[in-house]
Amino acid sequence: xxxxxxxxxxxxxxxxxxxxxxxxxxxxxxxxxxxxxxxxxxxxxxxxxxxxxxxxxxxxxxxxxxxxxxxxxxxxxxxxxxxxxxxxxxxxxxxxxxxxxxxxxxxxxxxxxxxxxxxxxxxx
Numbered sequence: 409x410x411x412x413x414x415x416x417x418x419x420x421x422x423x424x425x426x427x428x429x430x431x432x433x434x435x436x437x438x439x440x441x442x443x444x445x446x447x448x449x450x451x452x453x454x455x456x457x458x459x460x461x462x463x464x465x466x467x468x469x470x471x472x473x474x475x476x477x478x479x480x481x482x483x484x485x486x487x488x489x490x491x492x493x494x495x496x497x498x499x500x501x502x503x504x505x506x507x508x509x510x511x512x513x514x515x516x517x518x519x520x521x522x523x524x525x526x527x528x529x530x531x532x
Contacts, residue, residue: 418450418457429470429504433457436468436477439510443517459517462524466517474501477508479516482523486516 415421418437422430440459441450448461456478458467467478477500483490484497489512494501500516502508 414455415452418452421452421457425470429475432475432502432504432507433468433470435507435510436475436513439507439513440466440468440517442510443514445521448521461521462528465520465524470504473504475504475507476501477513477516479520480523482516482519485519486512489515 413424415424422433422437425433437450437457444459444465445461448459448465450457450459452458453460453464453467456467456469458478459465464478464480466480469476469478474494478498479500481498483495483500487495490500493508500508507513
C-alpha cells in the first residue's frame with residue numbers, strides 16, 4: 409500500500425496491511441506456499457511479498473481498493489477461469505475481503521513453476 413515505508417520482511421509487510429486485506433493476503437500466501445515447489449523462497453521484491461523459484465514465481469499485494477496477485481505473464485492462459493476479475497498481462501485483481509480460490513492459486517503457481525523450469529532447461 410502506498411504511503412508506508414517499504415517492508416524488509418513479509419511479516420513487516422503483512423503487519424502494515426489493514427484488515428480485511430491482511431486476512432485475505434494470509435489466505436493467498438498459504439495457498440501459494442502449499443502449491444510452491446520445494447526450494448521456493450519467499451522474499452520482498454519490488455516492495456511486495458514474492459515467491460521465487462528459478463526466477464519470479466508469484467507475488468501478492470494489497471492496495472487501497474483491491475488485492476492483487478502477480479503470476480507473471482501467464483494470465484492470458486487462465487482468461488476463462490478469471491472471468492469476473494480485473495486482469496492485465498501479469499496481474500489479477502480481487503476484492504480486499506475475498507481471496508482468489510485456492511484451487512485457482514494452485515493452478516497459477518504450478519503453471520508458473522513449470523514455465524520457470526522450462527526457461528532454465530532452455531538455458532542449458
